[in-house]
Amino acid sequence: MRIRTPADLGALIRDSRTKLGLDQKSLAEKVGVSRQWIVEIEKGKSRASIGLLLRTIGALGIALDAEKEGLGKPKDTSLSHGADAHVDIDSIVASARRKRK
Amino acid sequence: MRIRTPADLGALIRDSRTKLGLDQKSLAEKVGVSRQWIVEIEKGKSRASIGLLLRTIGALGIALDAEKEGLGKPKDTSLSHGADAHVDIDSIVASARRKRK
DNA sequence: GCCAGATGTCAGCGATCGACGACATTGTAT
DNA sequence: ATACAATGTCGTCGATCGCTGACATCTGGC
Structure with a gap:
């Protein structure tokens, strides 16, 4: 689950x-x-702490994995990978700023 | 990365x-x-908030995925799955309590 | 070596956390 | 319908957050 x-x-x-x-x-x-x-936390509290969150999901037998977004295959070239990540940063930040207003 | x-x-x-x-x-x-x-956050601050964390990793083009631990195959029986999760819970909680003292 | 940039640390502030205890409301089994 | 368990909400408290601004220290290019 993402x-x-x-x-x-x-x-x-x-x-x-x-x-x-x-x-x-x-x-x-x-x-x-x-x-x-x-x-x-079940209600989605955004200011809950990371440490307690990780403990909780650990207690539930859940594993968290982090990976680069947009990686369909681990064999993508680093150049195209970097360019994709850069585009994502701007749109994601813009989205986050809209949420704050 | 786990x-x-x-x-x-x-x-x-x-x-x-x-x-x-x-x-x-x-x-x-x-x-x-x-x-x-x-x-x-880069120093691993445990009480930083989840909301800001998720925004930050999003901005870095990182995707977080959660999955059940110990699932090699999605076809494990729910009973054995439950038992495994129970064992994990106790040891993880004991470990967490040690950290608190 | 020098120095600008990057990173690390500190203090102060209003806001919020997480725990505790209590009460309110909802869900479920009979 | 009833009883009880589970979940939701509230108030209080000491601790900490995240921000701002400032200063200290480290890093790397020249």
Whole structure:
């Protein structure tokens, strides 16, 4: 599953938790956070901390992988790869700035 | 690249940034965060926020994918899958508690 | 060696976090 | 319909965030 937004993460955590038959309280205990934190992260809270997030997804048996976007094959030339990444930066930042207004 | 800790993320961000020939200031401007935040996230700051993290990796053209751990094949039975996830939960939480003391 | 640029660190500020406890609301099994 | 479990929301508190601006230190090209 591709993760782009905090809401994506929240949905993933809730889905995984329910699939494992855990309630929020149990997951909170296993991770070592408050139940309220689980509630908030499942709602896609953007200012929740990375450390607790990683612990939570780890506790749910989820692996996070990062890779360059736009890589269909690992054999793309570095030049075209660099150009693609540069284009993505500008459009993504513009999109992020629109969200702030 | 497998992401397990905030330090993994920090290293990834720094690596990607330098490979794109960006300095911290430029990246900060593109993402819409302070340069200090870039400095801290690259050092693996665990309490940095998810929202800003996702924006930053997006700006660097990095895609995050989440998947169930231990899945070599998508055809594993749900029972054995559940048992594996349970074992992971306990050891991961114990490890997290050790870090807190 | 010199120096400009890049990175690292610090202090102060208003905003928010995450934990805790409590209460409200929803969901589910009988 | 009822009871109980699960989830959602609220208020409070000490801790920390992320920003700004400034200064310190490091790096690399000349």
